[in-house]
Amino acid sequence: MGDLEIYRPEGVRLQKVLAQAGVGSRRKCEDLIEAGKVTVNGEVVDQLGVRINPDECVIKVDGKRVSVDTHLITVVLNKPKGVVSTMSDPEGRPSLQQYVTEYEERLFHVGRLDADTTGVLLLTNDGDLANKLAHPTHGVSKVYVAKVRGRVNKGIGTTLRQGLELDDGPVRAAECRIIDATDDHSLVEVVMHEGRNRIVRRMFDAVGHPVIDLVRTKFGPVGLGTLQAGEQRRLSNTEVGLLQQEAGL
Structure with missing residues (x-):
């Protein structure tokens, strides 16, 4: 020393x-x-x-x-279906505010999930952390499990990893694996390093397998664990430290 x-x-x-x-x-x-x-x-x-x-x-x-700053908090929410990723909604739709009323701090969401997508959503009052996690240059991984229409073939993983051209530019999955497949539907796990609007749904639309249900199971090192839909918990300082490290802080 x-x-x-x-x-x-x-x-x-x-x-x-x-x-x-x-x-x-x-x-x-x-x-x-x-x-x-x-x-x-x-x-x-x-x-x-x-x-x-x-x-x-x-x-x-x-x-x-x-992480040793006790004034900054980060929360993981298992966002239910039908909830919009805003802290309030002028149209009166269910929003995120109802899930963070126990915290005195003013929290804001890190990125978004569309209303029909469920799963891991982070909320924090740490602006630096939020900006780093959301910025595509840091490539923080996000894991999704998609239930899609039809039986997907083994080549879909290669197709998604090699990349597709969408109307707003190219996109590719970091990883992709088939969990299960039947004639009616398939379960596919996809790892993404970006978070454009409805990007996973648009990728599967482009390969002819529209998404039926979509859940985000991990954001960086933070997973759902045992959280049920609508449940949330404050991350430990160790978990926040891992997020900071992945975000390059």
Whole structure:
């Protein structure tokens, strides 16, 4: 351990910062530090008693960033069908506001899902994180499971990965796999790195398999887990740290 400028004698002990961030108990955090698994601004800290100002530091455990700002929150919602991805709707349609009333903070959604698409939708008051996650240059992965009309053939994965030309430009899936196929319908999992309007539905329209139902199962490292439609939960600081890392923060 070197002499980093961010060490502050009046600061907070590193193990306390980690424990408050949800990494584990104080004792577990001390063990992680002594094992050399914690870095502060890129330097390994392997001694107990180090004090820091969390606002000045990027802290990682096993290479994964840990979020320590308690004023910023991020929520994952399993968006139900028929709910529009806005915080209010002038037409009176069900909106996202009803799912975040327990939070005093003013949250806003990261990207959108169309009204008929269900699944993972992130809401946050962290503007930097939201902008990075939504920006296509960072290529944060989004996983969808589509129920489509008809039996898809094995070549559909190659077609979607190689790319299609839509009316607003080319698009391609990062990954694609067939989960199940019958004569009536098929289930296909698709991984996308962009989020243009109704992009997954338009891709399947273009290959002759219109979408019947569509659910987003993951946004970056955040999945649905056991959340039922309409349920939400606040992400742990460790999960937020993973999102920050994937967004390039």
